[in-house]
Amino acid sequence: MSVKDFFIFDKLITPKIITIIYWILMIVxxxxxxxxxxxxxxYSMLTAIIYGGLxxxxGILFARIFCELILVIFKINTNLEKLNKSDIEENK
Known part of the structure; x- marks a missing residue:
């Protein structure tokens, strides 16, 4: 990624950041x-195992769902860009 891409928004960095956030949330x-x-x-070993496991x-499940919901927006954007490029090529 070049400086030009960073200021023109041709390439998105948020999906990469969301992946890092997902790993951090899993660790937490x-x-x-x-x-x-x-x-x-x-207090109670059985209760500790149940609560700790839950x-x-x-935590991992909700982190995954949260990150996927955000990434869906970017996947839609990527697919719309591909669709737009294919329409432009067909109309030439």
């Missing part, structure tokens, strides 16, 4: 789940 979900597991294990699984 795992750390939160493990932290819950450790803290709640003082936090990990649901």
């Amino acid at each position: 979900s795992v750390i939160s789940g493990l932290e819950t597991l450790v803290v709640m294990s003082y 936090i990990i699984i649901l």
Whole structure:
């Protein structure tokens, strides 16, 4: 990506940033789940395993859904650009 692309918006960088955000959210979900597991294990091990596991699984699931909803917008844009280019080539 050149400086020109950065200022003209020919190429989008947000999809790459969303991928990084997804990985960060996954790591945070795992750390939160493990932290819950450790803290709640003082009270009840079964409850700690259930809550810790739910936090990990649901955290990763919601992170994925959130990032996919944002990426769908960019995929629509990419497909519209392809469609526009094919229409222009057909009309020549």
